[in-house]
Amino acid sequence: MIFKRGNRDIAPIDETQKKDSKIGKFFKTTGSFLKKHIKLFIVLLIVLVVVLWVMHSRKVAKEAAEAAANEPVTSTVSKMDLQQSVAVTGTLTATDTATVTSTIGGTGITGIEVKKVNYQEGDYVEAGTVVVEFDGDDYDRKLLELNAQNNIDNLQSEINISDYQLKISDAQKEIDDLQDDIDEDQEWLDKNQKYYQDIKDAFENGQKDAYNGETQRYLEQSQIVYERYGFTIDTYEAKQKLVDKNKDTIKTLQDSIASYEKLIEISQLKQNYAQTYSQVDAKDDVYESMEKTQVSAPISGYIITMNVEEGNNYTQGNTVFTIADTSAFVVEATVNEYDVANIKQDLPANVKFEATGDEEFDGTVSFVAVASEATISGNTVTSAYSASTSSTSSGTATYKVKIKLNENDDRLRVGMTAKVSVVLDSVSNVLAVPYDCIQIDEDGNTFVTAIADDGTKTNININKGLESDYYVEINGEGLEEGMTVEAIVTDAPSTDVMDYIYFE
Numbered sequence: 001m002i003f004k005r006g007n008r009d010i011a012p013i014d015e016t017q018k019k020d021s022k023i024g025k026f027f028k029t030t031g032s033f034l035k036k037h038i039k040l041f042i043v044l045l046i047v048l049v050v051v052l053w054v055m056h057s058r059k060v061a062k063e064a065a066e067a068a069a070n071e072p073v074t075s076t077v078s079k080m081d082l083q084q085s086v087a088v089t090g091t092l093t094a095t096d097t098a099t100v101t102s103t104i105g106g107t108g109i110t111g112i113e114v115k116k117v118n119y120q121e122g123d124y125v126e127a128g129t130v131v132v133e134f135d136g137d138d139y140d141r142k143l144l145e146l147n148a149q150n151n152i153d154n155l156q157s158e159i160n161i162s163d164y165q166l167k168i169s170d171a172q173k174e175i176d177d178l179q180d181d182i183d184e185d186q187e188w189l190d191k192n193q194k195y196y197q198d199i200k201d202a203f204e205n206g207q208k209d210a211y212n213g214e215t216q217r218y219l220e221q222s223q224i225v226y227e228r229y230g231f232t233i234d235t236y237e238a239k240q241k242l243v244d245k246n247k248d249t250i251k252t253l254q255d256s257i258a259s260y261e262k263l264i265e266i267s268q269l270k271q272n273y274a275q276t277y278s279q280v281d282a283k284d285d286v287y288e289s290m291e292k293t294q295v296s297a298p299i300s301g302y303i304i305t306m307n308v309e310e311g312n313n314y315t316q317g318n319t320v321f322t323i324a325d326t327s328a329f330v331v332e333a334t335v336n337e338y339d340v341a342n343i344k345q346d347l348p349a350n351v352k353f354e355a356t357g358d359e360e361f362d363g364t365v366s367f368v369a370v371a372s373e374a375t376i377s378g379n380t381v382t383s384a385y386s387a388s389t390s391s392t393s394s395g396t397a398t399y400k401v402k403i404k405l406n407e408n409d410d411r412l413r414v415g416m417t418a419k420v421s422v423v424l425d426s427v428s429n430v431l432a433v434p435y436d437c438i439q440i441d442e443d444g445n446t447f448v449t450a451i452a453d454d455g456t457k458t459n460i461n462i463n464k465g466l467e468s469d470y471y472v473e474i475n476g477e478g479l480e481e482g483m484t485v486e487a488i489v490t491d492a493p494s495t496d497v498m499d500y501i502y503f504e
Contacts, residue, residue, distance in 0.1 A: 077483040085421040090333025092416040094324035104292035132295040157271035164260040301325035331418040334398040366404040372397035432471040436487040449486040
């Protein structure tokens with residue numbers, strides 16, 4: 001059918017043409033939309049790709065994690081040398097160190113001038129070498145003064161002794177004279193005692209009764225005795241008293257002689273003491289002071305510190321210099337109370353220094369303290385505990401140990417930090433595995449799990465030997481060097497996939 005519009009003929013539109021026209025219109029519209037939003041579509045496409053990659057990575061990581069979790073951790077039975085040791089850190093010191101002081105000077109003396117310093121820090125000196133000299137007093141004059149004073153004292157002692165001896169002589173002469181008088185008078189008394197007694201009796205009887213004729217008889221007898229023998233009762237008794245008095249005088253003189261003899265003995269002892277001790281000591285003090293003007297090295301070694309300078313004043317007791325014998329070295333260290341019980345004298349040790357890298361030096365434990373550092377420095381248990389808690393964070397006691405190096409080395413210096421392993425025990429060429437390979441069953445038996453090449457697992461009962469920091473000596477039937485054994489690791493591989501995904 002043909003339609004007309006005006007003078008034109010209009011042919012009818014085919015359905016197919018209508019459909020093609022709609023599709024074209026759609027693509028035209030879509031193309032226009034895409035052209036306007038091309039950036040948005042690119043971003044969405046990138047996001048889609050990333051999501052798909054993440055999903056794929058999670059799947060791969062999960063499979064890898066599951067496979068790793070099912071794969072046993074293993075180690076190998078190896079032959080090795082093992083050591084059980086205690087690690088300590090210490091400081092290198094010389095085998096013998098001396099801090100030298102001087103006692104020159106004394107109370108009230110604030111300084112003695114340093115006259116000469118013969119050596120400086122770093123110099124090597126032999127024992128007995130004069131290192132420092134002080135300007136001393138005129139000791140020759142002091143010796144002359146002492147000798148003069150000693151002579152005076154000795155002469156005075158001799159004079160005192162001579163004077164006492166003279167007094168003894170005089171007293172003895174007086175005693176002898178008195179004794180002669182006593183002997184003479186006593187002889188006369190003894191000779192006339194009978195006549196004296198007769199007169200005495202007549203006198204006493206006459207005194208009793210003056211009218212019985214006895215008084216007359218006494219007077220007559222006294223007259224006869226006086227005329228014949230020349231004494232009376234009074235003269236006889238007076239002579240007797242004189243004898244008694246002279247005897248008392250002799251006793252007093254004898255006591256004086258004994259006192260003088262004691263004084264002589266004391267003077268002689270004093271003189272002997274002075275000549276043997278005090279005078280000698282005084283001279284020795286001068287000689288010692290003379291010696292103190294020179295300060296010598298007590299040992300052979302290197303001067304570590306020189307604490308005086310020429311022209312300066314030195315005060316008694318201060319350090320003059322410090323010297324160290326570096327022909328051998330000792331590491332001084334401290335260990336806690338848990339380790340010190342295992343450390344014994346003469347145990348071997350391995351020593352390292354930062355200055356010498358990984359090189360090890362052989363040493364031997366030469367000293368182990370029996371008291372803690374805090375106990376030695378404190379006066380009471382309380383102060384000791386306080387001191388120990390201040391030195392360690394846990395409050396445990398520490399003990400000093402010394403490790404002597406078996407050989408010297410020119411690279412070593414006093415004060416270097418040393419890391420020491422004190423070897424408590426050691427074994428050589430034994431089978432060993434890491435700690436993680438040791439297992440214990442329900443019955444308390446110790447075993448390791450051997451893994452064959454095909455993955456088969458076999459438990460082998462073992463006995464443990466020496467334990468080091470990481471390895472354990474083992475022995476048991478069926479163990480062989482190179483055998484693969486399972487390790488029980490507490491921190492197994494994570495099965496969380498996100499732990500294996502990293503974003504940058």
